[in-house]
Amino acid sequence: MENRILVVDDEKEIREMLLKALTRLTEFRVELAGDGEEALKKIEQENFDLVLTDLKMPKKDGLQLVSDIAKFKPETLTVLMTGHGTIDSALEAMKQGASDYLLKPLNLDEMIVRLRKVLGERQRFIKLRDFAAQLERANQELKRVDEMKSEFVSVASHELRTPLTTIKNAVQLVLRGKAGEINETQGNFLSMAEKNINRLTNILNSLLDLSRIESGKMEMRFEEFDLTGSITFILSSLKPQADGKSIRLNTEIPMEFPPIYGDREKVEQILMNLTGNAIKFTPEGGEISVSAKLLAGEGGMVAVSVKDSGIGIPEDQLKKVFEKFYQVEGSLHRSVSGTGLGLAITKGLVETHQGKIWVESEVGKGSTFTFTLPVSKGEKREPHFRYVLDLKFRLAQENNTPLTLFLLEVLDQEGNAKESFLDQLEEQVRKSLCRKGDMVLRREREKILAALCEADLKGAQVIRHRIEEEIQKHFMEGRDKPPILKVGAATFPEEALSKRDLFRRAKEKLRS
Numbered sequence: 001m002e003n004r005i006l007v008v009d010d011e012k013e014i015r016e017m018l019l020k021a022l023t024r025l026t027e028f029r030v031e032l033a034g035d036g037e038e039a040l041k042k043i044e045q046e047n048f049d050l051v052l053t054d055l056k057m058p059k060k061d062g063l064q065l066v067s068d069i070a071k072f073k074p075e076t077l078t079v080l081m082t083g084h085g086t087i088d089s090a091l092e093a094m095k096q097g098a099s100d101y102l103l104k105p106l107n108l109d110e111m112i113v114r115l116r117k118v119l120g121e122r123q124r125f126i127k128l129r130d131f132a133a134q135l136e137r138a139n140q141e142l143k144r145v146d147e148m149k150s151e152f153v154s155v156a157s158h159e160l161r162t163p164l165t166t167i168k169n170a171v172q173l174v175l176r177g178k179a180g181e182i183n184e185t186q187g188n189f190l191s192m193a194e195k196n197i198n199r200l201t202n203i204l205n206s207l208l209d210l211s212r213i214e215s216g217k218m219e220m221r222f223e224e225f226d227l228t229g230s231i232t233f234i235l236s237s238l239k240p241q242a243d244g245k246s247i248r249l250n251t252e253i254p255m256e257f258p259p260i261y262g263d264r265e266k267v268e269q270i271l272m273n274l275t276g277n278a279i280k281f282t283p284e285g286g287e288i289s290v291s292a293k294l295l296a297g298e299g300g301m302v303a304v305s306v307k308d309s310g311i312g313i314p315e316d317q318l319k320k321v322f323e324k325f326y327q328v329e330g331s332l333h334r335s336v337s338g339t340g341l342g343l344a345i346t347k348g349l350v351e352t353h354q355g356k357i358w359v360e361s362e363v364g365k366g367s368t369f370t371f372t373l374p375v376s377k378g379e380k381r382e383p384h385f386r387y388v389l390d391l392k393f394r395l396a397q398e399n400n401t402p403l404t405l406f407l408l409e410v411l412d413q414e415g416n417a418k419e420s421f422l423d424q425l426e427e428q429v430r431k432s433l434c435r436k437g438d439m440v441l442r443r444e445r446e447k448i449l450a451a452l453c454e455a456d457l458k459g460a461q462v463i464r465h466r467i468e469e470e471i472q473k474h475f476m477e478g479r480d481k482p483p484i485l486k487v488g489a490a491t492f493p494e495e496a497l498s499k500r501d502l503f504r505r506a507k508e509k510l511r512s
């Protein structure tokens with residue numbers, strides 16, 4: 001490959017000598033300049049791979065030229081030629097961005113070797129950079145396709161649910177004899193159809209749950225509740241299934257157990273998935289025990305374990321079982337088939353409670369799945385808000401996209417926040433947001449709304465105007481004493497670089 005070199009020296013003989021020495025080799029095409037200014041003009045007009053420049057020259061010296069090139073054409077390499085007395089300047093040039101320096105009087109063979117070396121390094125660097133750009137493009141494309149896939153799964157599952165309900169109702173009507181008598185064979189076929197409709201409905205519900213968890217849109221209702229009651233409820237609903245395989249179900253929960261802060265239905269779904277799996281993967285006559293204990297020094301968490309005496313999971317697959325659609329090889333010869341979504345959903349639900357889940361297992365002996373949940377503390381925390389903020393912040397960092405957090409509240413003339421204002425505010429704020437991923441959440445205790453939008457500072461201002469207009473139009477009109485809207489906003493990365501700062505700044509502005 002041919003390299004374009006610009007030789008800059010105020011001494012004509014040196015320029016001519018270098019031109020001759022370099023053009024003898026077919027890999028170099030050489031241009032000449034008599035001083036720094038002339039060189040810079042040439043560099044502005046055309047691209048060179050390397051500039052070989054003298055240090056001392058009239059008008060603009062070599063050091064200045066190196067520094068200008070580093071600023072304006074950073075891809076162009078520079079090599080400085082200098083005498084023994086000016087080594088300091090050569091080192092300074094290296095600091096400014098020069099790739100190498102040569103001592104005068106020049107040794108032409110050494111010069112060629114050094115020029116080839118820096119040009120070769122540059123070639124490797126360019127290749128690597130192109131490769132990184134290609135990878136980045138492929139990565140972006142993958143992310144886009146992944147989003148499309150999630151969107152497709154979510155839309156398809158929604159669209160399939162309604163016709164499926166109609167089919168189910170029709171099949172049940174005929175099966176129950178409401179549309180005329182049916183014979184035994186017809187009954188058997190219809191029962192088979194009903195069973196499969198139920199299976200399909202479960203699969204669709206799992207897909208929808210997963211897409212809600214992944215997008216942070218799972219609706220959560222946090223409350224203080226008694227975990228023992230939930231465990232007893234789930235075990236009694238699964239008892240017929242366990243009895244069918246002569247599996248014993250036990251519980252071990254301390255008498256004085258603190259209330260939990262969580263979404264009761266979701267916690268019961270977690271227990272149902274784990275205990276259901278334990279029954280599925282435990283042979284006849286086995287044993288399952290569900291235990292709970294308070295963890296010391298974990299900032300108020302409890303750990304719940306579901307232990308079975310079943311087939312176990314090989315060590316190399318212990319982490320993989322929590323991935324979507326993952327099923328352990330060889331575990332498929334079981335009576336009830338599955339989708340491999342249950343544990344991915346379970347993990348997502350535990351994480352929406354700021355908890356963790358893990359499994360310990362030994363093949364042939366059994367598995368223990370353990371998850372943690374927060375204890376209620378007369379509740380000050382907002383686990384759902386924290387979960388969504390975590391998720392959106394991580395996505396913004398990974399995708400290099402901005403994120404604005406709005407905190408909003410409406411006060412009456414006396415300065416009190418009113419619950420009834422919050423519902424209307426939430427509706428109006430939802431109307432003002434435009435992107436699909438934008439979210440509105442409540443911070444119940446403080447009676448404020450939080451909105452998370454993929455917007456930079458400028459975009460955030462536009463959204464803020466829109467919110468204020470909506471509120472003006474639909475909320476405050478026609479009242480003698482219109483309520484007061486307060487807004488606090490902060491934007492990542494322009495105003496805050498961490499999640500905590502983002503929240504703190506928005507809160508400060510809300511209170512100012």
Ligand code: ADP
Binds near residue numbers: 281308311327339
């Ligand atoms: P599935 O619908 O297949 O049960 P899950 O996500 O609930 O999906 O579980 C994923 C896989 O993890 C299962 O297919 C099974 O191989 C393994 N697994 C889950 N729970 C247990 C258990 N208690 N004992 C042994 N293997 C289990």
